[in-house]
Amino acid sequence: MSAKPFLKIDHVDKIFPLGGGKEYVALRDVQLDIRENEIVSIIGHSGCGKSTILNLIAGLDTISNGTILLEDQHITAPGPERAVVFQNHSLLPWLSVYQNIEMAVRKVLGEDLSPSEIRDHVMKYIDMVNLDHAKDKYPGEISGGMKQRVGIARALSIEPKVLLMDEPFGALDSLTRANLQDHLMRIQMQTGNTVVIITHDVDEAVLLSDRVIMMTNGPEATIGEILEVNLPRPRNRLELQHNEEYLRCRGAIIEFLYSKFAKDDE
């Protein structure tokens, strides 16, 4: 794996001003280098600042101290090279599945593409998440898992350098969740995207990631440990069940979350 830092989070603090001159230090001195084509997951207890980190990378929130660099460019604002898959899919309910993706493609790649190229491009990503049959349906007419797939297709369709996912499968039942995890891994092998994914789920973190970033609890949360997951791809959840490396990683995360940085107020 190349060691070149692709996405560099450098000594980042995030301080939220609270009313009455008080403030809340959510993140303190977060440091992380993410390589190109890597899948990194961030795990930690609720409220530790996972979403905050993701929003900083996305540029949706401002950094208090430190810098985040993507290919040596400072991140100061949101942009399509850092696509976000939101927890609640955030599809526009007045547009069909096709139109939701088309709108993003038109805006981001529209200048370079002819109308028929736009159509082919949109269909390519609808295909990728197997939603041809639902392309003319509205978000209100499809299941939660399908919506999340549309969200992923929309994010990928604008060909981002980094795919940021905030608990993308959090609201789904475990069968749908497994299905989408497999989908995501397959698509990432095709596209080679760099992915940062936030999760609460230990198995999801191990299955999907090249590295698992474990966060300490807030306030002043930071990265506690980084775990390398040395499992070859493609990964198969059935075969991994009894795999030693899988079990070691799983154990390490559980140890971190429930022993070293246990949170008793949950």
Next chain:
Amino acid sequence: MVPKYLNAVFLPLLLLGVVLGIWSYTAIKIPGFPTPSDVWRELLVVLSNPFYNNGAGDQGIALQLGNSLARVFGGFAIAIAVGVPVGLLIGMSKNAYTAFNPYIQILKPVSPLAWLPLALFVFKEVNTTAIFVIFITSIWPIIINTALGVRSVSEDYLNVARVLQLTPFERVFQIILPVAVPFIFTGMRLSLGIAWLVIVAAEMLTGGVGIGFWIWDEYNNLNYAHIIIGIILIGVIGYILDTLMGLIADFFDYRKRGLK
């Protein structure tokens, strides 16, 4: 068990019987009060020649109503043209909200009729005055509901807009308006309802051709049957306006379209 559709016809008819009973009793008690059959006979006369025009003071019922409707739609259209942009502005900008809100809160509870003398002084002409009064009537619900619609746009949609780097113009047309339009139509429907209430009173004060003045004129002519006809027609037209606005609002509401 009576079938539902029979109920829907039978129950209002039953109530109509009660109302006609009370009405007839009133007509017996108050000499000169028109009976239901008087009004029915007059209604047929009035409706048989709705478009006659014998000059300013004497025109058919359709022309009277048409004049009132034209004023309502005139003032209403101007209120939309002004109120929607203002509502968008104060919905999107906290500063604009802070600037406008105190005035909206103070002016909103003022009866639109209070503006009438001032408008008459400024415009020196009854038609423009009536249109202005309807404009003042209609604008507040439109502004308030438009701003409410803008503020109900979820943070998630705005984040999508930010990630895609939509321009402010694109943000308004692709994200904010689709969410706000059903709210805007709610405001328009409220406005139109109140405007139709207010126009009658305004025309009574200004005179000229219009259903409000017609009713007042018939009072002066001691033609009480026509007053009742006026009340019924105003009600029917108000109901039609409200129903039409409801249909248009549903047509533009993605939540109702998506579920076709």
